[in-house]
Amino acid sequence: MATFDNTEVRQTYRSTLVEELRESGSRLVGELELMLPQSFGFCWGVDRALAMVEDARREYKGRPMWLISSIIHNPRVNADLRAKGIGFLKGNFATEGALEKLGSKDVVIVPAFSATVEDMNDLRERGVTIVDTTCPWVIKPHKRTLKYLKEGFTTVIHGTVGHEETAATCSLIESEGGHYVVVYSIEETEVLASFLEGQSEEAALRSGIQEGSFSPGFDVARDLKQIGVINQTTMLASESRAIGDRLKLALTRRDNEAALEQNFRDFDTICRATQDNQDAAAAVADTQPDLYLVVGGYDSSNTKNLARVGRRLGVPAFHIEGPHCIGEKLQHRDRTSGEILEEGDWLPSKRPLRVAFTAGASTPDALLGEVIEGLVAFAGETLVV
Ligand code: SF4
Known part of the structure; x- marks a missing residue:
């Protein structure tokens, strides 16, 4: 992977408290033990994308600059970019009519999770300057799916319908005339596997998997003969492996082992x-903390999955977005329903209390630091940094 300078990005979002905890792994504050895993927070791809934005701001100073939508899934970081004068073409913060008026003077930044083929073609036709921050790890499933396509395989994507990365992968497959089906979970995979094994009808398959999962014109008789599995880069790794294994078993039962190769x-x-952060989060969960706070944007796929890892062995884990979530009631995203809920009596009363934290790949250290400070203050302890 190419190198780049992330000093400026890290400096912007640094937290002395997090730096100290990153070194030590844990710290006692009164009757609280604060713990961090060995790996968390900004990943290589996010560092790189944000460094590229800063380079572009210098190189194209004075020209209108736009993001297609979020650069990464973190509200704080996106707000900072808006404050620096970067506009949004789509989503909640879009400038009305900006997309239609784009021309050669405009600079458009493609986010770390890539963009659809349609969006890329549209930008090229409009003659804008494109700054493509797509993470090289996101290119991997694209390359793999093109290989499947060449071999005549349908791609099964372990991912989330509507997530930008998966939307980009789906659009790539469609643009090449191929087919895909997206499965989000083991439960949805079971529905697909059952159909492959001849245990259920097409209607059960269609209704048992989330809407939008099948490519347009998907023909179950034609498009499930040969399948190749990939994952959205930020899914739960253990679940992705289980999904691959379950589908392999289904095809073995349908076609026999000798036909698998084909x-x-x-x-x-x-x-x-993603793998490193999940492994490190699991290692901390295995020490049975009394509470696990997982910090990151509510639409951040890798953060959602860290919260699921945090729940290992029954550890109470909550996915929160920032320090504003901490109060008498804890605001958090429910990992099953995806709803944003408020939880009372969330801070265990026992003392000493062991509290673990982790942060998604798009969560700045500064935000994590504010959450830790907020927790300490809410617990009635005093932190000296
Ligand atoms: S989480 Fe992985 S794929 Fe996504 S930007 Fe980071 S390194 Fe790239």
């Missing part, structure tokens, strides 16, 4: 940073 492919496209 009809089945599986390739792990989880990114290294």
Whole structure:
């Protein structure tokens, strides 16, 4: 992977408290033990994307600059970019009519999770200057799916319908005339596997998997003969492996083992940073903290999955977005329903209390530091940094 200078990005979002905890792993504050895993927070791809934005701001100073939508899934970082004068073309903060008026004077930044083929073609036709921050790890599933396509395989994507990365992968497959089906979970995979094994009808398959999962014109008789599995880079790695194994078993039962070579492919496209953060979060969960706070944007896929890791062995884990979530009621995202809820009596009363924290790949250290400070203050302790 190419190198780049992330000094400026890290400086902007640094936290002395987090730096200290990163070194030590844990710290006692009164009757609280604060713990951090060995790996958390900004990943290589996020550092790189934000460094590229700063380079572009210098290089194209004075020209209108736009993001297609979020650069990464963190509200704080996106707000900072808006404050620096970078506009949004899509999403909640879009400038009305800006997309239609784009021309050669404009600079458009493609986010770390890539963009659809349609968006890229549109930008090229409009003659804008494109700054493409797509993470090289996101290119991996794209390359793999093109290989599947060449071999005549349908791609099964372990991912989230509507997530920008998966939307980009789906659009790539469609643009090449291929087909895909997206499965989000083991439960959805079971629905697909059951159909492959001849245990259920097409209607059960269509209704048992989230809407939008099948490519347009998907023909279950034609498009499930040969399948190749990939993952959105930020999914739960253990679940991705289980999904690949379950589909392999289904095809073995349908076609027999000898036909697998011809009809089945599986390739792990989880990114290294996601894997490292999940492994480190699991190691901390295994020490049975009394509470686990997982900090990151509510639409951040890798953060959602860290919260699921944090729940290992029954540890109470909450996915929160920032320090504003901490109060008498804890605001958090429910890992099953995806709803934003408020939880009372969330801070265990026992003392001493062991509290673990981790942060998604798009969460700045500064934000994590504010959460830790907020927790300490809410628990009635005093932190000296
Ligand atoms: S989480 Fe992985 S794929 Fe996403 S930007 Fe970071 S390194 Fe790249």
